[in-house]
Amino acid sequence: MGNGAEARRSIAEETGAVEHEPAGHRQAAGGHGTVEGGQAAGGARTAGGARTVGLRKVYGAGDTAVRALDDVSVELPGGRFTAIMGPSGAGKSTLMHCVAGLDTATSGRVYVGDQELGALSDRRLTRLRRERIGFVFQAFNLIPTLTARENITLPLTLAGTRPDEDWLATVVATLGMGERLGHRPAELSGGQQQRVALARALVTRPQIIFADEPTGNLDSRTGAEVLTLLRNAVDGLGQTVAMVTHDPVAAAHADAVVFLADGRVVDVMSGPTPGRVLDRMGELS
Numbered sequence: 658m659g660n661g662a663e664a665r666r667s668i669a670e671e672t673g674a675v676e677h678e679p680a681g682h683r684q685a686a687g688g689h690g691t692v693e694g695g696q697a698a699g700g701a702r703t704a705g706g707a708r709t710v711g712l713r714k715v716y717g718a719g720d721t722a723v724r725a726l727d728d729v730s731v732e733l734p735g736g737r738f739t740a741i742m743g744p745s746g747a748g749k750s751t752l753m754h755c756v757a758g759l760d761t762a763t764s765g766r767v768y769v770g771d772q773e774l775g776a777l778s779d780r781r782l783t784r785l786r787r788e789r790i791g792f793v794f795q796a797f798n799l800i801p802t803l804t805a806r807e808n809i810t811l812p813l814t815l816a817g818t819r820p821d822e823d824w825l826a827t828v829v830a831t832l833g834m835g836e837r838l839g840h841r842p843a844e845l846s847g848g849q850q851q852r853v854a855l856a857r858a859l860v861t862r863p864q865i866i867f868a869d870e871p872t873g874n875l876d877s878r879t880g881a882e883v884l885t886l887l888r889n890a891v892d893g894l895g896q897t898v899a900m901v902t903h904d905p906v907a908a909a910h911a912d913a914v915v916f917l918a919d920g921r922v923v924d925v926m927s928g929p930t931p932g933r934v935l936d937r938m939g940e941l942s
């Protein structure tokens with residue numbers, strides 16, 4: 658990303674640090690049953706995490722309407738690493754955007770922790786996104802003029818709060834990047850830049866981190882390192898992670914894989930291996 662101001666604005670929007678105007682609150686209050694009716698991704702539900710109940714998302718209207726999500730009830734359990742997979746157009750990004758509060762559902766419900774997103778005003782939704790959700794993207798989305806440390810603490814700076822130095826030190830140590838904090842993104846490798854982006858997502862101690870193809874711009878060795886760090890964030894820091902990926906090897910780092918096809922959850926696989934994920938994807942394509 659070449660334009661610093663543009664990158665800053667986009668990160669501010671992604672982190673919820675500026676007011677974000679969703680397309681409108683159209684989430685229906687009623688409808689589908691309890692969460693226990695949902696499909697758990699990877700076993701029993703722990704505290705935190707996120708879930709959807711009967712989530713539908715329709716783009717457009719009439720003959721041109723596209724049903725991107727069709728009655729999706731899925732759980733992203735707290736303290737677990739869940740991968741979301743499926744063929745192109747299956748609804749992965751739409752699901753992530755709805756659960757992250759970046760887009761609104763046509764009907765059904767989305768919960769982050771115990772909070773139902775459809776019950777929130779735009780202002781409170783913005784605050785929830787800023788305080789309880791972290792994002793990691795394929796394009797690292799770092800501000801070129803800021804140092805690694807300044808990029809990491811940017812969500813706090815934009816929110817007008819100071820970093821918890823102990824937590825920052827823990828995150829930096831977990832990600833193994835202590836010596837690079839004074840460097841600017843151009844002075845860092847792709848893998849190091851993604852570590853900065855991951856630290857930026859972790860620094861607010863979000864309830865859940867959404868990672869969208871986080872290894873898409875990395876070579877396989879560096880990608881494996883970043884996946885190991887995501888895994889460490891879950892195992893060592895108790896973080897909840899949901900990751901959209903096309904890569905069976907990446908998905909195999911997760912505790913469970915949710916498979917989408919044509920806007921519906923078609924399978925949830927616990928303890929995935931690259932081979933099993935590849936086979937399942939082959940059946941869906």
Ligand SMILES: Nc1ncnc2c1ncn2[C@@H]1O[C@H](COP(=O)(O)OP(=O)(O)OP(=O)(O)O)[C@@H](O)[C@H]1O
Nearest residue numbers: 716717723725743744745746747748749750751752
């Ligand atoms: N803003 C939009 N307006 C209209 N249709 C949309 C919009 N966004 C997504 N869609 C449609 O919704 C469906 C699901 O799209 P989505 O981007 O969620 O799929 P995906 O699984 O993330 O795909 P990919 O792997 O290619 O990124 C697709 O048919 C897509 O064309």
